Amino acid sequence: MKPRLRFAPSPSGYLHIGGARTALFNWLWARSQGGVFVLRVEDTDQERSSLDSVRAILDAFRWLGIDWDEGPEVGGPHAPYFQSERKAIYREHTERMISSGHAYRCYCTKEELDRQREELKARNPKAQFVYPGTCRNRTDQPDLPHVVRFKSPREGSTDFNDKVFGPITTPNSAQQDFVLVRTDGYPLYNLAATIDDHLMDISLVVRGRDHIGNTPQQVLIYRALGWEAPEFAHLPMMLSPKGEKLSKRHAAVSVDEYKERGYPPAAVLNYIVRFGWSSGDQEIFGLDELVKLFSWDHVNKSDGKFDEKKFADVAFEHLKRPELTSLPTYAKNVQPFLAQRGITSTDPDLLLAAIPGVRERARTYRDAASDLDFYFREPPEVDPKAREKLLSKEAAARMVELASALEGTKPWDAATLEAKARTWCEAQGVAIKDVAQPARVALTGRSASPPLFEVMAVLGEPRSLDRLRRAPALVPG
RNA sequence: GGCCCCAUCGUCUAGCGGUUAGGACAUCGGCCUCUCACGCCGGUAACGCGGGUUCGAUUCCCGCUGGGGUCGCCA
Numbered sequence: 094m095k096p097r098l099r100f101a102p103s104p105s106g107y108l109h110i111g112g113a114r115t116a117l118f119n120w121l122w123a124r125s126q127g128g129v130f131v132l133r134v135e136d137t138d139q140e141r142s143s144l145d146s147v148r149a150i151l152d153a154f155r156w157l158g159i160d161w162d163e164g165p166e167v168g169g170p171h172a173p174y175f176q177s178e179r180k181a182i183y184r185e186h187t188e189r190m191i192s193s194g195h196a197y198r199c200y201c202t203k204e205e206l207d208r209q210r211e212e213l214k215a216r217n218p219k220a221q222f223v224y225p226g227t228c229r230n231r232t233d234q235p236d237l238p239h240v241v242r243f244k245s246p247r248e249g250s251t252d253f254n255d256k257v258f259g260p261i262t263t264p265n266s267a268q269q270d271f272v273l274v275r276t277d278g279y280p281l282y283n284l285a286a287t288i289d290d291h292l293m294d295i296s297l298v299v300r301g302r303d304h305i306g307n308t309p310q311q312v313l314i315y316r317a318l319g320w321e322a323p324e325f326a327h328l329p330m331m332l333s334p335k336g337e338k339l340s341k342r343h344a345a346v347s348v349d350e351y352k353e354r355g356y357p358p359a360a361v362l363n364y365i366v367r368f369g370w371s372s373g374d375q376e377i378f379g380l381d382e383l384v385k386l387f388s389w390d391h392v393n394k395s396d397g398k399f400d401e402k403k404f405a406d407v408a409f410e411h412l413k414r415p416e417l418t419s420l421p422t423y424a425k426n427v428q429p430f431l432a433q434r435g436i437t438s439t440d441p442d443l444l445l446a447a448i449p450g451v452r453e454r455a456r457t458y459r460d461a462a463s464d465l466d467f468y469f470r471e472p473p474e475v476d477p478k479a480r481e482k483l484l485s486k487e488a489a490a491r492m493v494e495l496a497s498a499l500e501g502t503k504p505w506d507a508a509t510l511e512a513k514a515r516t517w518c519e520a521q522g523v524a525i526k527d528v529a530q531p532a533r534v535a536l537t538g539r540s541a542s543p544p545l546f547e548v549m550a551v552l553g554e555p556r557s558l559d560r561l562r563r564a565p566a567l568v569p570g
Numbered sequence: 571g572g573c574c575c576c577a578u579c580g581u582c583u584a585g586c587g588g589u590u591a592g593g594a595c596a597u598c599g600g601c602c603u604c605u606c607a608c609g610c611c612g613g614u615a616a617c618g619c620g621g622g623u624u625c626g627a628u629u630c631c632c633g634c635u636g637g638g639g640u641c642g643c644c645a
Contacts, residue, residue, distance in 0.1 A: 137645085140644090199643095203643060206643090219571050220571080220572095221641065261574070261575080263573065266572090267573045267641085272642080276643060279643085281642090281643070285645095302574095304639095329576080330638075330639075332637095334581080336637070338639085372584095373584065373593085374584060375593090376594050393583085394575075394576060395575095395638095396575095400596085402581085403581065403595045406596090407594095407595090413608075454606065454607040454608070455607090525604055526603095527604095529604030529605075530604065532604085540605060542606070543605095543607085544603095
């Protein structure tokens with residue numbers, strides 16, 4: 094049996110990094126097993142849901158490289174995939190539960206209940222309010238606003254076997270008659286998710302550990318409806334560096350933010366998959382590799398804390414390795430960041446030639462764009478501090494001589510240029526260092542850059558000589 | 571507070587009864603060097619505590635402690 098997995102975001106904002114991780118585990122298992130990955134939009138809360146959020150979330154998935162077989166835009170045999178369009182389905186099954194005595198209409202108003210809650214709190218601040226069951230055995234059906242509640246068993250326990258955590262038992266005494274359908278007729282999460290997971294034939298529900306507590310409620314609903322529950326796999330949580338629930342107070346939690354920082358998408362996936370999953374000592378994985386290696390055997394149970402530094406390092410690692418970020422991919426992805434700097438038309442050959450020297454020092458695509466900047470401006474922007482410190486009048490004059498010495502070098506490559514420059518320095522009686530640094534300022538406008546002769550090789554002869562010869566014009570004062 | 575869950579370096583983790591407890595990030599030294607990096611070499615650093623079980627516990631069991639989640643007409 095090919096597994097059917099799903100991720101069910103509620104479109105009330107951006108794609109959260111924790112949500113991305115949950116989706117990833119679902120996706121990985123579906124892909125590794127030749128199963129199906131479904132995206133379902135849980136937009137039953139009309140107040141908070143928006144189409145903009147749907148779009149933002151889908152875009153984030155596209156950027157990450159997580160595709161879906163059924164869901165928004167692609168449709169599928171279990172459509173519709175927006176819960177707001179499935180109200181009739183929920184109503185039908187709710188009626189069925191009411192008829193069979195598993196659920197009942199409750200006419201207590203929110204105000205009444207809130208008042209009771211307050212009263213209890215006043216009497217005993219530590220006590221937990223539970224719905225007193227006022228309407229539990231009510232037999233009339235007045236035509237008044239009402240919610241629908243589940244008639245929870247009071248005795249016994251509800252168990253399920255979690256793929257990660259093992260058997261979990263919850264006493265039914267901890268359960269109350271939870272609400273299934275709101276006054277406005279919209280189903281609540283537990284009802285809608287249960288019905289959809291069944292109707293969409295989901296075989297394994299993978300979600301965050303924060304959902305472990307409503308799994309028993311869902312199991313109860315499956316039983317009430319006469320259905321067999323799917324398997325469940327709960328994932329340990331990603332917590333803030335302080336160990337609290339991860340929110341934007343502690344870190345960047347929107348996937349978009351990492352895109353804007355210039356992290357490669359595969360690195361984002363790589364970092365978040367390592368929360369709760371490992372494969373021996375390996376730290377860096379490409380997406381294809383992840384699909385091959387993923388298994389539930391190595392998913393662990395303990396929560397993890399988010400670490401920006403490690404994350405940044407994973408991003409860097411992906412950028413450094415050509416087997417993870419190919420040259421064309423690198424060029425394509427750095428382009429938008431160059432554009433942000435006003436560099437909109439780049440000579441593709443120059444870009445491809447320049448990347449190898451930059452990729453081992455740029456930690457993000459954004460940094461890479463900054464490092465690449467000087468290749469595409471004539472003249473390059475000059476850092477005043479670098480000029481001040483490294484470009485004396487004498488040094489600049491020497492640049493002009495250096496240009497002449499290097500003119501006509503064949504082949505114009507880093508090794509030949511370096512050999513020639515070193516010989517020249519020796520003849521002039523100057524240290525290579527005292528030539529290289531001023532030359533760097535003349536060629537790149539900066540005090541730090543890829544190795545000088547590589548820069549010259551990439552830049553080509555005419556541009557390199559031009560820049561060297563313009564050095565005297567850069568001398569401060 | 572009730573219920574559920576978790577517990578190896580600061581952080582992510584490997585370990586599935588016998589290991590000098592391994593790797594990665596971070597951190598601290600050093601090397602390389604035309605700058606900045608990359609890279610390389612090395613250091614500091616962990617099995618929460620107490621009972622069992624066992625010839626032997628980081629590993630299995632119990633308790634404690636600590637941490638987290640959840641208790642909505644949110645999802």
